[in-house]
Amino acid sequence: MASESIALEVHKGPLQVVYEWLGTADHKKIGLMYIVYALLFLVIVGIEAILMRIQLAHAESTFLSPQVFNKLFTLHGTTGVFFVAMPILFGFGNYLVPLMVGARDMAFPRLNAFSFWMTSFGGIFLYASVLGGAGISQIGNAPDFGWFAYAPLTSPAFSPGHAADFWNISILLAGVGSIGAAVNMVATVISMRCPGMTMSRMPLFAWMNLVMGGLILVTISPLTAAQLMLLGDRFLGSHFFDVAAGGAPIMWIHFFWIFGHPEVYVLIIPCFGFVSEIVPVFARKAMFGYPAMVAASVGIGFVSLGVWAHHMFTVGLPSYGNAFFVLTTMLVAVPTGIKIFNWLATLWGGKIRFATPMLFCAGFLFQFLIAGLTGVMLATAPFDWQLSASYFVVAHFHYVIVGGILFTIFAAFYYWYPKMTGRMLSETLGKWHFWVFVIGFHMTFDVMHIPGLTGMPRRVYTYAADRGWQTWNEISSIGAIFQTIGILIFVYNVVASFVAGKVAGDDPWDAWTLEWATTSPPPEYNFASIPAVHSRRPLWDIKHPDDPDWKYE
Amino acid sequence: MSTTSAALPNEGPWAVPSRGKIGMMSLIIAESAIFLIFVAAYIFYIGKSLDGPAPKQILAVPLFATICLLSSSITMHSAIDALRKGSSGVFNLLWILTLALGAIFIGATAREWHHLITVENFTIRTNLFGTTYYSLVGLYASHVIVGLILLTIVAIFGLAGKVRREHSERCEVIAMYWHFVDAVWVVVFTVVYIVGR
Numbered sequence: 001m002a003s004e005s006i007a008l009e010v011h012k013g014p015l016q017v018v019y020e021w022l023g024t025a026d027h028k029k030i031g032l033m034y035i036v037y038a039l040l041f042l043v044i045v046g047i048e049a050i051l052m053r054i055q056l057a058h059a060e061s062t063f064l065s066p067q068v069f070n071k072l073f074t075l076h077g078t079t080g081v082f083f084v085a086m087p088i089l090f091g092f093g094n095y096l097v098p099l100m101v102g103a104r105d106m107a108f109p110r111l112n113a114f115s116f117w118m119t120s121f122g123g124i125f126l127y128a129s130v131l132g133g134a135g136i137s138q139i140g141n142a143p144d145f146g147w148f149a150y151a152p153l154t155s156p157a158f159s160p161g162h163a164a165d166f167w168n169i170s171i172l173l174a175g176v177g178s179i180g181a182a183v184n185m186v187a188t189v190i191s192m193r194c195p196g197m198t199m200s201r202m203p204l205f206a207w208m209n210l211v212m213g214g215l216i217l218v219t220i221s222p223l224t225a226a227q228l229m230l231l232g233d234r235f236l237g238s239h240f241f242d243v244a245a246g247g248a249p250i251m252w253i254h255f256f257w258i259f260g261h262p263e264v265y266v267l268i269i270p271c272f273g274f275v276s277e278i279v280p281v282f283a284r285k286a287m288f289g290y291p292a293m294v295a296a297s298v299g300i301g302f303v304s305l306g307v308w309a310h311h312m313f314t315v316g317l318p319s320y321g322n323a324f325f326v327l328t329t330m331l332v333a334v335p336t337g338i339k340i341f342n343w344l345a346t347l348w349g350g351k352i353r354f355a356t357p358m359l360f361c362a363g364f365l366f367q368f369l370i371a372g373l374t375g376v377m378l379a380t381a382p383f384d385w386q387l388s389a390s391y392f393v394v395a396h397f398h399y400v401i402v403g404g405i406l407f408t409i410f411a412a413f414y415y416w417y418p419k420m421t422g423r424m425l426s427e428t429l430g431k432w433h434f435w436v437f438v439i440g441f442h443m444t445f446d447v448m449h450i451p452g453l454t455g456m457p458r459r460v461y462t463y464a465a466d467r468g469w470q471t472w473n474e475i476s477s478i479g480a481i482f483q484t485i486g487i488l489i490f491v492y493n494v495v496a497s498f499v500a501g502k503v504a505g506d507d508p509w510d511a512w513t514l515e516w517a518t519t520s521p522p523p524e525y526n527f528a529s530i531p532a533v534h535s536r537r538p539l540w541d542i543k544h545p546d547d548p549d550w551k552y553e
Numbered sequence: 554m555s556t557t558s559a560a561l562p563n564e565g566p567w568a569v570p571s572r573g574k575i576g577m578m579s580l581i582i583a584e585s586a587i588f589l590i591f592v593a594a595y596i597f598y599i600g601k602s603l604d605g606p607a608p609k610q611i612l613a614v615p616l617f618a619t620i621c622l623l624s625s626s627i628t629m630h631s632a633i634d635a636l637r638k639g640s641s642g643v644f645n646l647l648w649i650l651t652l653a654l655g656a657i658f659i660g661a662t663a664r665e666w667h668h669l670i671t672v673e674n675f676t677i678r679t680n681l682f683g684t685t686y687y688s689l690v691g692l693y694a695s696h697v698i699v700g701l702i703l704l705t706i707v708a709i710f711g712l713a714g715k716v717r718r719e720h721s722e723r724c725e726v727i728a729m730y731w732h733f734v735d736a737v738w739v740v741v742f743t744v745v746y747i748v749g750r
Binding site: 107108179182183184186187188190191192193195196213214217218219220221222224225226228229232236237238239240245246247248251255258534 | 570
């Protein structure tokens with residue numbers, strides 16, 4: 001039976017509540033702060049996207065100046081990766097992993113708080129850049145050199161002023177926060193598991209967070225190193241990327257992509273974890289091929305460290321260099337494909353319930369597959385020579401990030417919101433959200449491949465009218481309107497359900513992992529007594545003592 | 554919340570690795586990655602300075618400092634051994650000896666830099682060698698200094714008689730960091746003073 005929380009009802013003044021949240025080291029509160037923070041920045045990222053889509057809808061538009069447009073796409077990419085995707089995944093991970101492994105908190109609660117505040121300050125520092133400079137209507141002093149900030153464009157000679165420093169320092173701080181979060185997550189998954197929860201009985205979401213944490217340790221550090229080098233070049237007169245002194249900008253490119261490619265796997269791997277938790281519950285069938293899922297994910301983590309130069313096919317590496325990275329990039333598709341087959345095998349023969357979490361997972365399966373296919377296309381170097389820095393690439397990575405990552409984040413919201421708040425999100429609004437958003441997503445990003453294939457470069461603030469790109473851009477921009485409406489429905493759902501949603505109870509989905517074995521929301525100490533587990537589905541064992549999983553595992 | 558059926562066979566005592574050690578190991582992995590990038594940059598830029606002094610001309614091999622630093626790993630190891638056996642006095646002695654050896658290393662590096670800057674006029678902006686040398690050795694020295702701070706804090710507690718056998722695991726976590734720092738010096742020393750000269 002579920003535990004009961006004995007809460008003392010004490011009236012707290014508003015100042016007390018603020019102090020409690022500011023000073024908390026409780027993983028659930030920190031998780032929620034990460035998530036709320038990320039949602040606020042998601043709205044900002046969306047506004048930046050809408051502004052750009054308005055500008056691009058018509059050829060030779062003068063809605064935005066090129067300077068403003070450059071700042072918008074730089075902020076959009078930088079914010080999306082570092083201040084939306086990373087924090088929201090840290091948020092879900094910090095909230096759920098201790099519950100899933102039967103612990104009372106993360107391994108290092110105060111490190112958890114420190115990491116959150118470092119990351120959140122980084123985001124605020126980045127947006128402080130819009131003040132000053134040319135004024136906020138011209139997006140101030142914001143960085144304008146693209147999210148990958150290539151040298152020597154970021155050198156003092158070509159980026160005078162402090163826009164580059166805002167970019168550099170804000171992400172350096174966020175990087176420190178990320179490494180702290182990763183250290184914490186690895187230690188939690190390995191050292192905080194409850195009795196009986198061997199590594200092979202852990203929920204797949206916990207495994208994914210372990211792989212993500214390990215990957216962060218080796219991938220954020222190269223970016224930190226490169227940023228320290230850039231800091232040196234900009235403030236101390238060092239010559240890391242200074243051509244006049246014999247420095248090589250290609251070092252920045254290598255170091256950045258040694259970070260940048262594994263980073264996208266950092267983002268997608270916890271999303272795989274969401275899908276692996278949700279699909280079995282809504283197919284009423286245990287995950288197919290658990291060991292293969294673990295092995296594939298670890299394999300993806302390792303292979304992803306060796307593919308970075310597929311972002312550099314047009315830089316001029318020797319042919320054998322390019323060829324090596326073509327092969328490794330194609331190799332990473334193999335374990336990824338194994339995972340997709342296993343999710344499909346889980347669905348096969350199951351009793352599928354298309355509640356909103358499952359709808360978003362279905363969208364993910366379809367869209368992530370297509371994104372993977374365009375990825376394999378781009379992995380072929382000569383093909384990439386035509387399409388590098390075109391809208392084909394933009395379409396590809398938005399397909400993964402929005403169609404893959406964001407869809408699973410929505411699924412995770414609909415699935416775990418009841419646990420975090422005690423209330424269900426509205427199913428009706430959820431379905432409206434899904435259908436409006438998926439139509440908008442496909443309208444924008446399916447079509448976007450075409451101008452890419454016909455030569456439209458990325459990061460251009462406008463294009464000539466006779467290129468034949470206008471119609472496609474118009475359709476993409478209309479799709480953005482649908483996506484906006486979908487997100488507004490979502491935001492309304494989140495807020496309205498918080499006050500008036502149906503009460504959820506401990507286990508509204510009839511699920512099997514430990515977070516559903518305590519109240520919704522859980523008490524501060526998570527569990528009345530630390531559970532002991534004997535299988536991969538401890539809650540199934542408790543609910544079905546006559547037919548427990550440990551008989552079959 | 555109750556456990557499942559009582560008829561489950563005993564799975565043996567439940568043990569998980571120490572979170573301090575796993576956390577420190579994770580930090581070491583991250584720091585190794587940062588050093589790897591700076592070492593890669595160092596190696597890439599060997600011989601590529603357009604002008605200014607070359608390593609052979611101005612670098613003296615810091616043999617004494619290196620011997621001190623690497624010995625400090627031995628004293629550190631012995632200190633932990635002593636603490637595990639409960640000999641707090643021996644622990645304090647060896648721990649402070651470790652601290653002293655580390656401090657000698659930093660002092661020697663400071664003297665070397667003082668000489669390079671004031672006598673040879675060699676700074677981070679002199680040439681590519683200057684850039685990579687000061688950044689790599691500087692990053693390294695800052696890690697030693699952090700280690701010295703950790704050692705000092707424990708030494709203060711130790712001298713106050715507060716470090717006992719039950720704290721040996723926590724001291725081991727700090728020892729892990731110190732051994733990592735020593736291992737990095739082996740790499741940095743080899744790259745800067747052997748390969749790069």
